[in-house]
Amino acid sequence: MEEVLGPITAPGVDILALVHSYGLAPDFPEEVQSAAEELARTQRPEADPARVDRRELLVFTIDPLDAKDHDDALSVIPLRPGHWEVGVHIADVSAYVESGSVVDVEALERGTSVYMVDRVIPMLPHALSSDVCSLRRDEDRAAVSVFATLDTDGQVGDVRFERTLIRSRHKLSYEEAQDVLDGADSVAADVDAAIVTLAELARCVRRRREERGSLDFDLPEARVVLGSGGEPLD
Template sequence: MGKKPHRKNNSKNKGGKQTDAAGLARRILQFLDAHYGEEFNSKQIIKKLEIRDALTKGGVEPVLSKLVEAGSVSRNPRNYYSSTQDPEFIEGIVDFVNPRFAFIVPLDPEKVDGDILVKEADMKQALDGDKVRVMVYPLKGKTGRVEGKVLEVVEKNRDEFVGRVEISPRFAFVVPDFKKMHKDIFVHRGELNGAQHGEKVVVKLTEWRDGDKNPTGEVIRVLGKAGEHEVEIHSIMAEFGLPFEYPEEPEKEAEGISEKITAKEIKKRKDFRDILTFTIDPADAKDFDDAISYRKLENGNHEIGVHIADVTHYVQPKTALEKEAYNRATSVYLVDRTIPMLPERLSNGLCSLRPHEDKLTFACVFEVDDEANVKKHWIGRTIIHSDRRYAYEEAQENIDTQSGDYYEELTLLNGMAKKIRQRRFKHGAVNFETVEVKFKLDEKGTPLGLMIKERKDIHKLIEEFMLLANKYVAEFVFNKNKGKDTFVYRTHDSPDMERLDTFSGFAKRFGHAF
């Protein structure tokens, strides 16, 4: 359905201003259009428009007659009036910006001129993020924006909220943390699940009847006393739907996986166990996903391998493990903890490239000359045995002081990385240098302060070889699937300002701000 032209009223006096009759006609049209399908007599219209002066009241009937003549309004034999304008019906997503109104972001932007403003009274109990069906008014409102009313909630975005319990003698409310949830949630005293006044809870909406000012819910999880570190972290996790624990079935599957690497499996892979290999990660890292191998070749060139933990060997298709990993999509890193995509036995054990252990990996291995030009490359499965686990600071110190374990190899790799980086920028790569922060925590995990992470050569070394591997893997997959549109892409939505506000607010709660 295309856009419909707005009605125009050309009744103007010589000064170019709308006459009182024209203004009244506009108000009546807006009212009737906003109540599409309903009929009103003149007295009801006067009452609805809150017209109080006698002169304007007397003008309502003549204006209605003129609108009927113009075909903008219809009149039935009982002298009830209704709009003749066919409204636009649009589907969109609710952006509930404040308690007074929301914007509906159209799913098809071509159907309407901008986002649709909907007043709170016309939201039909839709909440932020809901998919709704909206009736768009033919005339723009006083704000000059397209306006409308929600006819139907097509799909709910969420029905659980984190908030603080407030209990009175006869009833209780949960005040949501989510800034775009503008209604407190009524909870019957018997549905508090043991929550006490002032505690943080997770509440699930159970009912919101027409005419009720607030929705009704039940407490499904008590998080604890508001303000305590662990409670606030759990509040953030619950607010964004992050899981608190791993389900039993995939956990059992993970525990049942054998640690043994069979000779048959080793035969399927290139064996790098006798080649110098190490990992470089933050000092507080719990799992090690990638490793670098290095050796000097007889022809004078250098072999550099980028090895990634082979998770697919352990997480098989159509298993509970795969299903849970698919639902989680990625690991999530919070201030004081990691919420892993895989159970700890895999993420911190079998799939962690820990030193002095045989590990199964995927690799992209390069043969490069002294100027870091790639002469050959190979992509496939490998088995490695890491000789050393470095923290970034340790590896950087070895380069700076020209001493310590494998400092010569680290220095050579650093020089190679710099040449690759310089060549990337020469060919038009964008330098995405950003400032990263790190929280200083006490023994209980409470943030004490913020520190700026300094990016040194060792960080860039890892980054360059990862980028190089990504480039060659992408080319490999593209060439393998020429003529087909088969690939996995990582895509990013626009920044969620509400989540950024929440994160900033969390820092401010402990006396810090970004």
């Protein structure tokens, strides 16, 4: 016997059994945890003069309702009739984590965050993944941004990459974004317009891809609803 996880019928014990059977590490080594907390306290990527200040953009995140980490965001601005510049902004972890550091080596070994029914086993300590490397609303964040020009034919024009400083203006769920598209609710006039524009551009790109013979595997996604005690309800 190596460890007692609890009664087999207790909520969450089955998940712990899976975690152990696949050799996943729910906790980080103390050295890694301390290093991540120190990086979160001391690193100031906003002071980097090489980082492009894009805080004037209307940037917002769209994630599952229960998301804890927000690592990507969107923006869109009109350029000329029929053309827009779409921005995709990814949290820049490299602004905090140096290649070869203990945090980097641990993240490389883990490879990815693992999403279980009732918990997430993160690739990076929470001091980074859920804090300074999460694109929180109304907080300045370092990002790697790609800007692409799109037109109503779904054509991608100029593309450029920048290391940026951004500030998310709104945190939306998928349901809230869908309500805007359905006309059932409103976030703010400028955000509503951006969501509608992005959805239309996505349709244009998708239509162009389908015309080239792409396949779309629209598979259902299972979701388990848990009670306050961790027991499955639905």
